[in-house]
Amino acid sequence: MKGCKQRKACRNNQAQNTQVSGGGKQCNADQPSSVCSCCCVGDGCNIGEPPCIEEVINVTCPVQATFYHxxxxxxxxxxxxxxxxxxxxxxxxxxxxxxxxxxxxxxxxxxxxxxxxxxRPCPPYFLYDMVTLYHTTNVQLFDIFSLGAIIRTSAIAIGPEATQSASFYYSDKIDEDSVVYFNDYNYNRSLGIRLYDERTRPNNSANGKVNTGAAIQWALRNMFNESRGARRNVPKVIVVAIDSDSDDDVTSASQAARDAGVLIYVFNIPPAGGALDQDQMLSITNDVDHIFTFDPERRNFFSNVGSFTTDVISHFCSDPCNHAFHN
Known part of the structure; x- marks a missing residue:
């Protein structure tokens, strides 16, 4: 019968001898050359005939991530x-x-x-940076978009770990006096709405041109910069609020925005007795569910805002663990 061995010798014995020992904790006397089933611990533990000491194996689990917040x-x-x-x-x-x-x-x-x-509950805690691009040929309809901006921001939480909004007005070019950057109001909701009301007014060019493609490109290059308050690694959204078809190409600029991971929506008010170019709007959003047509009489205003919120939920609320910074 083989006595208990110190750990290293016992492991070598087990590696070299393929004959399995019995179910006891000591080497088996009735099985010649049996494998030692346990290893003793400590210097000199194999002197004399000590009882076999079962080897203690420390079991650990992977270290868990930091538990933020x-x-x-x-x-x-x-x-x-x-x-x-x-x-x-x-x-x-x-x-x-x-x-x-x-x-x-x-x-x-x-x-x-x-x-x-x-x-946190989502909504109202959406984590994204949103830029709204405004243009209206019929200035009487502008208040629909203005009211919409206030309602959309008031329905969600504004903050460093929630949503923030920026905006500007455009026609054939950007009205740079209308721009409200993210860091112009630094998450102060009332200040942001006041700046929007003061700066964002219809200011159309004499030539009557509407260049939505150029506006999307300008937003992508100038609004989503960290120097303007945009946040790194936060989803980006563009809302194009229009009542006119674009005179320039919208496809390449919109594709560039989508390639950069920007989600694009179109809010549109059709002209009396007509409709805007659906193919052009689809070229902007690449998703028919991202196009919302508003009645000039506001009869579907709240239902459209509700549908917009529902779609935003589908994009940003699937995993609540991703709705806050974890660093």
């Missing part, structure tokens, strides 16, 4: 049996998925469930 407290780090509890400590944040307030490191070296995150 809250606190994670674990009973024993990431070792087997450790229970980690999660509590969100900031503002409107709560644990998501709901009810997942703890997890445990299991014997197989895996957590029994994935760690949750701290999330």
């Amino acid at each position: 809250g606190e994670m407290q674990c009973s024993d780090g990431n070792n087997e049996g450790s229970v980690c509890k999660f509590v969100c400590t900031e503002g409107a944040f709560s644990v998501y998925p709901d009810g997942v307030n703890a997890n445990q490191c299991m014997g197989g070296g895996v957590w029994n469930i994935s760690m949750p995150c701290c999330a």
Whole structure:
């Protein structure tokens, strides 16, 4: 019968001898050249005939990520049996998925469930940067877009970890006096609305031209810059609010914006007894569900705003853990 061996010798024995030992914790006397089934621990532990000491193997689980916007407290780090509890400590944040307030490191070296995150309700907490491009040939209709801007921003949270909006007016060129950049109001909702009301007024060129393609290109180059308050790694949205077809090419500029990851919508008011060019608007959005046609009498105003919000939810609210900065 082979006695218990120190760990290194025992491991070598097991590697060299393929005959399996029995179910006990000591080497088996009735099985010649049996493999030692346990290893003793400590210097000199194999002197004399000590009982076989079962080898202790430390089982650990992967280190869990930082628990942003809250606190994670674990009973024993990431070792087997450790229970980690999660509590969100900031503002409107709560644990998501709901009810997942703890997890445990299991014997197989895996957590029994994935760690949750701290999330906020979406809506009203959408995380994106939005730029609205305005043009109207019929200045009497401009208030529809103006009111729409206020309602769209008031229905969502404005803040450094929520939505922020910027805007400008254009015709054949950009009216640079109308521009409201993101950092002109630094998340102050009332200041942002006041700046919009002061700056964004119909100011059409004498030639009557409308260059929506150029406006989209200008927004892409000038509005989504960090120097203007745009945020790195935050989704971008463009809303084109128009009541006229464009006189320039909209396809290449819109494609460039989409290639940059920008989501584009069109809010349009058709001329009396007519309609805007649907193919052109589809070239801008590349999605018929991103085109919203407003009645000049505002009869479908709130339903359109509701449909717009529903579509935004489909893009930004699928995973609540992605609706806040985690750094």
